[in-house]
Amino acid sequence: MKTLLTGNEAIARGAYEYGVTVAAAYPGTPSTEILENVGQYSEIKAQWSPNEKVAMEVAVGSSIAGARTLVAMKHVGVNVAADPLFTFAYAGVNGGLVLVSADDPGMHSSQNEQDNRNYAKFAKIPMLEPSDSQEAKDYVGLGLSISEQFDVPVLLRVTTRISHSKTLVELRDPMPRTAKAYVKDIKKYVMMPAFARQKRMQLEERYAHLKAYSETAPVNRIEWGNRRVGVITSGIAYQYVKEALPSASILKLGFTWPLPNQLIKEFAAAVEKLYVIEENEPYLEDHIKTMGLAVVGKEIFPSVGELSVRIIERALDGPLQTVGKRAANVPVRPPVLCPGCPHRPVFYLLKQLQLFVTGDIGCYTLGALPPLDAMDTCICMGASLPMALGFEKAHPELAEKTVAVIGDSTFVHSGITGLIDIVYNGGTSTVLILDNSTTAMTGHQEHPGTGKTLRREPTAALDIEALCKAVGVKRTFVIDPFDMEGLKTLIKREVATREPSVIITKRPCVLIVKQDEPLLSIDHEKCVGCKMCMRIGCPAISHANKKSTVNPALCVGCGVCAQVCKFNAFVREVR
Amino acid sequence: MPTQNILLVGVGGQGTILASKILAEVAVMQGLDVKMSEVHGMAQRGGSVVTHVRMGEQVHSPLVEEGEADFIVAFEKLEALRWAHYLREGGSIVVNDQRIDPMTVITGQAPYPPEILETLQADAEEVVVIDALQLAREVGSIKAVNVVLLGALAQKMQIEKSQWLEAIRRIVPAKALDLNLQAFEAGFQGAGIAAQADS
Numbered sequence: 128m129k130t131l132l133t134g135n136e137a138i139a140r141g142a143y144e145y146g147v148t149v150a151a152a153y154p155g156t157p158s159t160e161i162l163e164n165v166g167q168y169s170e171i172k173a174q175w176s177p178n179e180k181v182a183m184e185v186a187v188g189s190s191i192a193g194a195r196t197l198v199a200m201k202h203v204g205v206n207v208a209a210d211p212l213f214t215f216a217y218a219g220v221n222g223g224l225v226l227v228s229a230d231d232p233g234m235h236s237s238q239n240e241q242d243n244r245n246y247a248k249f250a251k252i253p254m255l256e257p258s259d260s261q262e263a264k265d266y267v268g269l270g271l272s273i274s275e276q277f278d279v280p281v282l283l284r285v286t287t288r289i290s291h292s293k294t295l296v297e298l299r300d301p302m303p304r305t306a307k308a309y310v311k312d313i314k315k316y317v318m319m320p321a322f323a324r325q326k327r328m329q330l331e332e333r334y335a336h337l338k339a340y341s342e343t344a345p346v347n348r349i350e351w352g353n354r355r356v357g358v359i360t361s362g363i364a365y366q367y368v369k370e371a372l373p374s375a376s377i378l379k380l381g382f383t384w385p386l387p388n389q390l391i392k393e394f395a396a397a398v399e400k401l402y403v404i405e406e407n408e409p410y411l412e413d414h415i416k417t418m419g420l421a422v423v424g425k426e427i428f429p430s431v432g433e434l435s436v437r438i439i440e441r442a443l444d445g446p447l448q449t450v451g452k453r454a455a456n457v458p459v460r461p462p463v464l465c466p467g468c469p470h471r472p473v474f475y476l477l478k479q480l481q482l483f484v485t486g487d488i489g490c491y492t493l494g495a496l497p498p499l500d501a502m503d504t505c506i507c508m509g510a511s512l513p514m515a516l517g518f519e520k521a522h523p524e525l526a527e528k529t530v531a532v533i534g535d536s537t538f539v540h541s542g543i544t545g546l547i548d549i550v551y552n553g554g555t556s557t558v559l560i561l562d563n564s565t566t567a568m569t570g571h572q573e574h575p576g577t578g579k580t581l582r583r584e585p586t587a588a589l590d591i592e593a594l595c596k597a598v599g600v601k602r603t604f605v606i607d608p609f610d611m612e613g614l615k616t617l618i619k620r621e622v623a624t625r626e627p628s629v630i631i632t633k634r635p636c637v638l639i640v641k642q643d644e645p646l647l648s649i650d651h652e653k654c655v656g657c658k659m660c661m662r663i664g665c666p667a668i669s670h671a672n673k674k675s676t677v678n679p680a681l682c683v684g685c686g687v688c689a690q691v692c693k694f695n696a697f698v699r700e701v702r
Numbered sequence: 703m704p705t706q707n708i709l710l711v712g713v714g715g716q717g718t719i720l721a722s723k724i725l726a727e728v729a730v731m732q733g734l735d736v737k738m739s740e741v742h743g744m745a746q747r748g749g750s751v752v753t754h755v756r757m758g759e760q761v762h763s764p765l766v767e768e769g770e771a772d773f774i775v776a777f778e779k780l781e782a783l784r785w786a787h788y789l790r791e792g793g794s795i796v797v798n799d800q801r802i803d804p805m806t807v808i809t810g811q812a813p814y815p816p817e818i819l820e821t822l823q824a825d826a827e828e829v830v831v832i833d834a835l836q837l838a839r840e841v842g843s844i845k846a847v848n849v850v851l852l853g854a855l856a857q858k859m860q861i862e863k864s865q866w867l868e869a870i871r872r873i874v875p876a877k878a879l880d881l882n883l884q885a886f887e888a889g890f891q892g893a894g895i896a897a898q899a900d901s
Contacts, residue, residue, distance in 0.1 A: 131726055131736060156742055235741045259737075292739040292764035293726060369762040437767045453787045454821065457780065458812035460804035462714065462749035490747060498809045570742065661809065666748055669803055670810075680844060 132296045134289040137260035138227055139164030140296070141267025142197045146304045147171055148222070149189035151182035153540060154569035155201030156236035157290040158229035162199055163572070166581050170304055175572055175581045178508070178540040179204035183211045183226070190215075190224040190280070191316055193307035195271050199227040202243045203507065207541070209246070212280070214318050216250045217326040219278035222307055223271035226252075227283045229290045232406045233433040236568075238488065238507065240431070242408035247282045247384035251330050253337050254282040254384040255346065256362040260294040262346075262381065269346065277337055282384075286406065288363045288433065338385040346381025349394055357398025359391065359411055359422070364404050364434055371439035386414050395420045402443075406434045464493050466667040467637035467683035469608045470561050473532070474499040475663050475691065476615050482530050482622065483518060487511040487542070489534040490568045491561050498664045502532065509533070509541025515556040516549050527622050530557045536566035536574040539589060543598070549627050550599035557621045558629045560591060561608070563636040571639055595629040602628035609634060611690045637683060644684030645699040648677050653696035660688045660697075703734075703860070705758030707766040711785045712777025713802050714751045717848035720873070721775070722753040724852055727869040728861060729757035739764035750781060750804075775855050777834075777847065778802050779818045786822055794828040796854045796893065798847065800835050830854055830896050837888040846885035849874075853889025854896075863890065 132140065138161050142150055150173045152162040165173040176182035179200040186198035200208060205228050212226065228246065231237040247254035255270050257263040263285060270281040314322045341347060356375040360368045365379050378394040380386070395401050395415075403412040403424040412424035427442040428434070464471050474494035477484050478501035486492055486502035487510065495502035504514055515531035533542045538560050549556050566572040573579040578588030595603045602624065606614055614632065621628040656673035667681035668688060675696075677688075689697035708725065710718045722738055729736035740753040754766045771789050776782030776797040789795060797819070806812045815821070822829045834850040841850075849870070856866045867883065874882045 129730075131730055131738075159742070287741065288739055288764055291742055292737055294737045294764065295730070295735065363764075366762040366764065435765055435767060436763050454783045454815075456812075456815060457784045458804055458806040458814065460713065460748075460750040460780070460784075461806070462747035463805045465715075465747065493747065496805070497811070498805075568747075664805060664809070666803075666805065666808065669808055 129295040129297050131293045132260045132264075133160065133291055133293050134257070134260050134263040134285055135160035135229075135291070136164050137264040137296050138199070138267055138283070138285070139168070140298065141264040142171060143168040144264070144299050144301045145268035145271050146195045146302045147197045147271070148194035148304055148306055149186065150174070150197040150199070151176050151185045152199040153177070153179045153182055153204060154566050154572040155204050155229075156569055157231055157287040158199050158201045158204070158227060159569045159572065160290070161227060161229070162581065165197070170301070173581050175574060177575055179208040180211060183208035186224055186226070187211055187215045190220045190222045191218070192221065192309045194222040196222055196224045197227065197267070198224070199229070201237065202228055202230040202241050203237065203239065205243055205246055207508070209250075212252075213250050215280055216252050217318055217323055217330065218316050220274050220280060221309065223274035224280040225267055225270040225274060225283050226280055227285065230284065230286045230407075232286055235287055238505070240407060242410060243282075244284055244383060244410045245408065247284070251334065252280050252282050252384070253277065253382065254284055255381060256284050256383050257289060257381065258362055258365040258379070259289070260292070260296045263289060264296055266346070266381065273340070277333055277340070279333060279337075284362070286363055334385060338388075341382050341385050341387040342389050344382040344387070347387050347390055348379055349390070350377045350379060352376045354397060355399045356402070357394055357400070358402045358404050359394065359415065360404045361411065362406065364406050367434050367436045367439055368404050370436045371443070380411065383411070386411070388418060391415060391418065391420070395422070404428055404434070404439060461496060462493060463496075463664065463666050464490065464499075465637055466665055466681045467642055467685040469563055469632065469634035469637065470494060471499070471663055471665065472608050472611050472614065472687050472690070473559060473561060473632055474501040475687070476611065476618060477501040477530065477532070480615070480618060481528075483525060483528050485511040485514040485518065485529070485531045487533040487537050489537055491532060491534055494532070498662050508537055509545055512542050512545030512556070512558055513548055515558070516545070516552065516554040519554055519556060526555045526625075530559055530618070530622060532559045532561060534567070535560060535562040535564065535576050535591060538591065539575050543594065546595060546600065546629070547598045554627055555625050556627055557618065558627070559618075560629060560631045562591060562631050562633045565636050565639055567636045567638070571636065592629070592631055600627050600629050602626060603631070604628070605631045605633050607634055608632035609685060609687065611687070637685070642683045642685060644686065645701060646677070646679055646682045646684045647686065647689060647697045648679070648700055649675050650696050650698050653694050655694055657693070659691050659693060663687055663691055703758065705756055705761060706773070706859070707771045707790075708755040708773045708775065708855070709766050709771045709785055709788055710753040710755065710775045710777070711781040712751055713781065714747055714749045716777045717845065718751055718753050718777060721848040721852045722755055724849070724866075724869050724873045725755050725855070727873055728865055729755070731865055731869060732757070732861065734758060735761045737761045737764040750784060752785065773855060773858065775851050777851060780804065780814065782822055783815060783818050786825060789826055792827050794830065794858050795822055795826050796830045796832065796851060796858065797822065798834040798851055799831050800833075830858065830893050832889065832892045832896055834889065837892055838885055841884040841888055842881050846881055849882045849885040850889035850892070853886040854893035856886070857890050857893035
């Protein structure tokens with residue numbers, strides 16, 4: 128009996144079946160559900176780490192100690208974890224280690240579209256690319272074996288359509304879960320220059336062995352069809368190719384660093400016309416072209432965004448039969464802050480006060496969109512604080528007009544060092560930590576500030592205010608963001624103060640703690656149609672015929688609208 | 703049966719994911735290969751959401767292509783319009799007669815298109831309009847809109863009703879089971895009536 132699993136569920140199941148003892152991650156779409164699902168297997172020590180670098184380092188420690196280990200993150204998380212990754216690639220493993228990178232072609236929920244296959248070559252670590260959930264699970268086991276056989280961490284690279292697609296998977300019984308003994312070996316695990324130089328030479332030997340392995344790896348296989356057309360492909364693109372070119376010959380590559388040159392040559396020689404079809408960067412294509420082979424790739428297939436069957440068909444044949452036309456003038460439906468979101472009043476006030484706002488990554492990035500329209504920048508996790516300092520250094524006159532805005536989970540991830548920099552280098556920035564007691568955007572994961580572990584067991588809770596004080600911020604404040612008058616006064620005062628300050632707006636995410644307030648409605652006698660309430664961007668309020676109306680199916684009774692209405696038109700319904 | 707392509711479209715928070723789970727379970731029970739794909743993360747915050755479901759002897763791509771959907775189940779009218787060009791010739795749209803304004807409409811950047819149902823009917827062979835919100839309210843919870851719409855889809859698909867009921871029993875937690883079975887029935891009957899009125 129096969130079970131329908133997402134790629135992420137399958138990877139978690141793979142960790143369970145193939146003897147993983149330790150697993151760590153920081154949440155990030157599309158990777159989050161990997162560790163959430165690992166958490167269901169009580170045999171595995173599963174944890175959220177504060178960020179991807181820490182998760183990677185926990186994994187490195189666990190591997191060197193002798194346990195099979197899995198670490199998971201979204202593509203940009205690998206940037207954060209790159210430091211330990213690159214040098215761990217020198218040291219090598221004891222227990223097998225698989226690093227899952229979940230890339231996001233099309234940027235469904237990401238700030239960039241980097242193709243992390245390039246990391247394999249850069250860090251000199253072997254890479255596996257599954258094409259469905261069955262392979263995602265199998266490749267966890269294969270990756271752990273390769274890791275132990277070749278003494279190297281292995282990159283398991285998936286994409287959104289692997290992570291978040293469900294396909295059928297055959298389940299197996301788990302193998303025994305036993306950690307190897309730890310053996311002290313400073314030439315292997317202490318990467319100081321003298322030892323690292325020796326390791327550097329060994330990397331070249333390892334590369335030669337991996338290259339030989341790649342030629343015969345069962346996951347690199349030729350599916351012979353019509354020899355007029357041959358396609359080299361990997362990952363989700365393989366599935367699209369199977370439908371767009373059902374009769375073509377296909378070289379399906381599951382092990383994609385190092386690449387199997389002999390196999391590629393053999394395949395290329397046997398087909399008349401050779402294509403490389405891959406999503407995003409010409410990773411396979413560049414390699415094949417440097418081999419001197421004639422191949423068509425990104426000349427006709429896009430490197431931006433996701434591929435699909437139709438995109439491949441169009442690239443090969445020109446325009447196909449016209450399909451139903453896309454309706455004109457369909458207004459876009461951007462994501463929005465939920466009704467009752469504690470972030471809403473903060474952004475309303477920041478806009479009203481006309482401040483420069485360096486933003487960060489989370490639900491609250493939506494505060495950049497109209498009508499809240501109160502964010503100037505968003506680059507990467509934790510950037511808001513140092514960027515506010517940079518603003519101030521570049522334009523000292525902006526010091527009293529600039530605030531940094533960051534969520535609680537993001538602050539713990541990588542905001543703390545930025546705050547230290549503000550204090551250390553004489554910044555006067557005001558930092559707003561929007562503390563909703565969860566990692567909301569990725570689906571409400573715990574973090575060190577929530578007092579609960581990945582499995583929701585109680586643990587020590589990081590005291591964010593005490594931490595801010597400890598790094599040298601003298602002016603710290605905690606306030607309920609629904610106290611809009613108080614918050615406004617506080618922000619005005621603190622941006623004008625010539626020293627750093629931190630304002631923690633504390634209220635749990637409306638999706639985890641349901642509000643029990645009576646709902647609001649509008650007294651149309653009092654509503655003058657000024658549209659002031661429309662400026663808070665609440666999905667529960669609409670405006671027509673010069674009157675605003677509250678949708679009772681969406682309202683949760685937060686009352687932010689009532690606070691901005693100058694005519695007391697909002698009234699509480701009796702529950 | 704040839705591969706069936708189904709799109710479930712709606713607004714983040716409307717429960718498309720549970721509906722697609724039940725639908726996929728039905729496919730698995732038929733012994734079919736099945737793939738489904740959805741997007742998590744930012745889009746779920748009240749944005750436009752879509753789930754692709756494909757079932758057949760052998761399914762490769764998890765995505766339904768433009769012009770190839772046999773069925774579109776739209777949880778909201780504007781979303782039906784947004785995705786209607788995915789319907790194949792002769793395909794059916796089941797549309798919930800509910801309007802949820804996107805922020806672009808709320809802020810006056812764009813009007814909510816008028817006469818969506820008429821536009822759909824002009825282009826698609828079969829459009830089943832159903833007031834799923836009202837039917838869900840009648841069975842006891844507006845949250846059951848998703849299973850009402852699933853009932854309407856079941857009316858149109860060539861799969862035994864008993865299979866759908868069994869899939870619901872397998873997927874839905876016990877305490878919500880009765881409500882969801884009723885919701886399914888309401889949608890199933892509702893779509894039957896809508897189809898009669900249409901012919």
